[in-house]
Amino acid sequence: MRSIRAILAASFTIALLVPLTAGQRQPSTYRILVTNDDGIRAAGLAAVAQRLQTIGEVTIVAPSENQSGASQSLNTRQAIFRDDVTLTGGLRGIGLTATPATTVQIAIKNIMAPRPDLVVAGINDAYNMGTSTYLGGTVGAARQAVMEGVPAIAASMASAAVPRDVAAAAEEVLGIARRAKQYGLPPRTFLNVNVPPVPEGGYKGYQVTTQALQRGGAETFAEAKRPGTGATIYWSVYAEGGTASEGTDMWAVQHGFISVTPMRVGETDTAAIDAVRAWFK
Numbered sequence: 001m002r003s004i005r006a007i008l009a010a011s012f013t014i015a016l017l018v019p020l021t022a023g024q025r026q027p028s029t030y031r032i033l034v035t036n037d038d039g040i041r042a043a044g045l046a047a048v049a050q051r052l053q054t055i056g057e058v059t060i061v062a063p064s065e066n067q068s069g070a071s072q073s074l075n076t077r078q079a080i081f082r083d084d085v086t087l088t089g090g091l092r093g094i095g096l097t098a099t100p101a102t103t104v105q106i107a108i109k110n111i112m113a114p115r116p117d118l119v120v121a122g123i124n125d126a127y128n129m130g131t132s133t134y135l136g137g138t139v140g141a142a143r144q145a146v147m148e149g150v151p152a153i154a155a156s157m158a159s160a161a162v163p164r165d166v167a168a169a170a171e172e173v174l175g176i177a178r179r180a181k182q183y184g185l186p187p188r189t190f191l192n193v194n195v196p197p198v199p200e201g202g203y204k205g206y207q208v209t210t211q212a213l214q215r216g217g218a219e220t221f222a223e224a225k226r227p228g229t230g231a232t233i234y235w236s237v238y239a240e241g242g243t244a245s246e247g248t249d250m251w252a253v254q255h256g257f258i259s260v261t262p263m264r265v266g267e268t269d270t271a272a273i274d275a276v277r278a279w280f281k
Contacts, residue, residue, distance in 0.1 A: 030056030030181055033107050033116040033150075036124060037067045037137025040095040043163070044123030046088040047170040048155065052120060055178050059116070060093035061107035063137075067099050068126070069236075072140035075102040100141035108148050119145035120177060122155030123169050127194050129156075129249040129259070130212035130242070139263075142190045146265050152190040153177060158197050158253070169195040172203065172258050192261040194249055199256040207257040212244035 034049045036042055040062040052058050064083055075098045083095040094111065096103050100121065108115055121141040128136040133154075142154035155173045157165060172195055180191065192211075196203075218241065221234045244250035252259035 030118070031112065031114070031116045032056045032058050032177070033104070033112060033119045033145075034058055034060045035062045035100060035103055035107065035119065035121050035141050037063065037070055037100040037121070037141065038125050039063055039066045040083075040085060040093050041087065042066075042125065043088070043166055044125055044155075044157070044169070045093075046091060047166050048120060048123050048173050049087075049091055049093075050089055051170045051174040052177060054174065055181055056117070058091075059107070059112055060087070060091060061103055061111055062093065062095060063100060063103055064095035064097050067137045068124075069135055070099045070101070070137035070140060071135050072101045072137075072143055073099050074105070075099055080106065100137035101144035104141050104144045105148065108145070108150060116150055118177065118180060119150050119152040120155060120173065121145075121152065122193075123166065123173060123195070124154075124156035126159040126238075127156050127253065128154060128192060129194050129253070130214050130244065132215050133192060133211065133263070139192055142192070143263075143265060146188055146190045151180060151185040153180060153193060154190065155193045155195070157195045162197070165195075165197045168198045168203075172206075176206075176260060186262075188265045189262055190265075192249070192259075192263050194253050194259040194261075196253040196256060196258070203258055204256040205258070206260055207252040209249045209252050209259045209261045210247055211261055211263065212248035212250040214242060214244060214250075218242070 032052050034045060036045045045062055049058050049060050081097045085093050085095055087093050096106060121138045124138040128139050133139045138156055139154045142152035145152035153176060157169045173193060176193055219236060219238045222237050223234050226233050242250060249259040249261050
């Protein structure tokens with residue numbers, strides 16, 4: 001298993017570093033679904049959608065409101081409403097009162113015909129690194145796309161980003177999407193991309209990474225009394241940060257690299273199968 005991962009990582013490293021040539025370009029009819037979890041009017045979504053128009057036909061379908069932390073949850077019991085909107089730069093988009101994963105389902109099954117060739121989720125306003133990736137709606141949207149049979153990229157950046165960083169991140173995500181279009185992705189695989197704020201002197205480049213085995217930050221819950229009722233209330237307080245070993249997504253962004261982590265759908269622990277099977281003999 002380790003050797004397979006090494007080969008996969010090496011292939012992505014080569015794909016990211018090899019320059020594109022005119023003879024390798026794909027046909028112009030390339031359909032891209034852009035979505036997110038921050039909501040249809042988020043700056044990161046409009047920025048990346050604008051840039052992706054240079055490599056394909058872009059359709060924007062995203063949650064109407066912020067759905068951060070929704071992971072891969074689905075809407076199953078309530079009606080979902082659609083709102084057609086005009087975004088920054090005259091982009092047309094569709095907002096749905098749904099989670100990111102449900103938004104992807106509806107976009108693929110009901111809105112886009114034929115199906116998209118690529119789904120790009122983001123650019124999210126906060127990293128999705130380490131085990132925190134399991135909680136983010138951005139990654140949940142990309143994972144759902146792969147489960148629907150469509151290649152996907154989840155893209156995130158630091159929550160402390162400034163407008164200059166958003167534009168720079170969109171350019172880097174375009175570069176990765178261009179390579180995904182050119183080389184293709186293995187079945188059931190999506191890319192989790194994290195872009196740091198622009199370092200002094202510019203980005204150090206792409207680094208194909210592994211997922212750190214710790215949270216990408218620290219989450220606590222503030223507690224207070226609700227005025228007038230005295231009821232106890234809580235709200236989440238999340239701070240990005242933490243240390244991780246070299247080669248991980250967290251290490252890469254902390255050292256000025258754009259982290260590209262190939263992730264697969266399916267979490268069967270093959271190394272543990274024989275041990276657990278022995279329990280039932």
